[in-house]
Amino acid sequence: MRKRSGLTKFRWQAAASAALVVTLLAGCGQSKEERAAEGGASDKRIVIAVASDPALDRLDAGSYQGSIEAHPMVYDSLVEYGEKGAIVPSLAESWDISEDGKVYTFHLRKGVVFSDGTPFTADAVKFSFERWYTDPANASLNVAKSLQKIETVDETTVRFTFAGAFYPLLTELTFARPVRIISPSAVEPAGDPEGRFVKPIGTGAWMVDSYKQDQEAVLVRNPSYWGQAPKLAKIVLKVIPDAQSRVLALQSGAVDISGGSSGKIPFDNLEQLRGDKQLTVQQGTGTGSHFLIFNYDLPQLQDASVRKAINLALDKKNIVDKLLSGAGREAQGLFPLTVPYVTESNNAWYGYDAEEAKNLLQQAGYADSDGDGIVEKDGRALELNLVLQQTEFPEWKPIAEYVQSQLQQAGIRVQLQVLESNAYYDALWTTRKYDLIFYRTYSDAYNPHAFLLSLFHRTGDAPAVAWSDPRLEELIEEAVASTDLERRQELYDAWFARAREEAIYAPIYYPDDIFVVNKRVQNFKLGYTTYEPIAWNELDVAN
Incomplete structure (x- = not known):
């Protein structure tokens, strides 16, 4: 059924969308030449096309607001989701589970600080969970529904007691939200679980730098990050709602990456994009059906x-x-x-x-x-x-x-x-x-x-x-x-x-999982989840 119809449709829509693309990208973006002229490892950056506003002003770790992909960039969890569901350490270096499967004791990584310099401790973990786990809106999560008690054993040890055994509890702790850890200084009054969210402050590899609603959001490298330091200095999320406009932006070099659930590429365009000498189509088997x-x-x-x-x-x-x-x-x-x-x-x-x-x-x-x-x-x-x-x-x-x-x-x-x-x-x-x-x-x-x-x-x-x-x-x-x-x-x-x-x-x-990537981008690797679709910290750009 595809034959020529996909290309014909693309040309028709491309002509209709050209003016929109020029307006979107001229007002708030840079051409590939302008970005190259900036140079310098300290300002290595890539631009990602996204279909909707990332709402980073509302990126509260204990909520479902803001870009689901930005949550894991800014906020770490106690454990992370690895290949084929393997649970790997993150803020928790190790953990013990009682024989009856009801008590989980997490041993936290030492020396970690939030992006504002405040220390990451067991108290911060307890604070983060107390902000949301009793909310009925989270009753679908067993980690919320079954959680009976959180205890801080010492500064680097926290214990969770649940009502019953449920093996996916560790898996739920890898979710993008609301289980990730936010600094007690991110709310007012500071440290109050009922406090008002003020700004996103996490221990993740990235920090929110700037945000323009329905235009773009900029994430910058967290200099205090405890793990593998990102090779890039900035990641720009460029809002381009129209799918054909995203395709044109890729072809012009105005954006470096689009795809996944946040910036889908129409199937009709894939054949043409595979033939573009400046682009690569990256794909891998996902986990959905x-x-x-x-x-x-x-x-x-x-x-x-x-x-x-x-x-x-x-x-x-x-x-x-x-x-x-x-x-x-x-x-x-x-x-x-x-x-x-x-x-x-x-x-x-x-x-x-x-x-x-x-x-x-x-x-x-x-x-x-x-x-x-x-x-x-x-x-x-x-x-x-x-x-x-x-x-x-x-x-x-x-x-x-x-x-x-x-x-x-x-x-x-x-x-x-x-x-x-x-x-x-x-x-x-x-x-x-x-x-x-x-x-x-x-x-x-x-x-x-x-x-x-x-x-x-x-x-x-x-x-x-x-x-x-x-x-x-x-x-x-x-x-x-x-x-x-x-x-x-x-x-x-x-x-x-x-x-x-x-x-x-x-x-x-x-x-x-499909992404279209400019060849200036190096070390592109697919992530293990749709909410961490790319290994962001490994990305680099050619000099």
């Missing part, structure tokens, strides 16, 4: 044979090859192998087999009695509506059209229903007015446990959102409470095995 949810209340979809037939009818490799411009991979299961507890063996799913899909429908009692190409049972055609949105994921529309065509070939009629974002999420979480709905998993530290609990487990008296199955709920409950790694793996293996047996979803593709 896009898939179809089945409405388990629908009688037709309560038959596992029908659900398996839908899976078998989807040529996912063709979808990726034809529609994603090399920006994704065929889904083998609900999660990619970059997610903890996901293995080659437990992630095996249904391949493409159009004939077997038809056979399963026939075995389930469906037949095309009137020759119109659509199978029926008890006089009722097998017809489903597929709900999607395009605001966040414009690629879903052509993919849904392809799914529609492939299911039609199997004898299933699909009607597409494109909703605006609010109506879409209302259908997903509240009304459940869909037969099939396009959705995506969470990513990084939220997988697999938080996503499975959110979508495949009841919440209070409300049934599970994506699929209700008591056995699946028991398995995930036992897994998150287990303190034994091998037992936990067994439970996840059992969860995925039952999900496959019942065919409770239809995986489609794994989107890659």
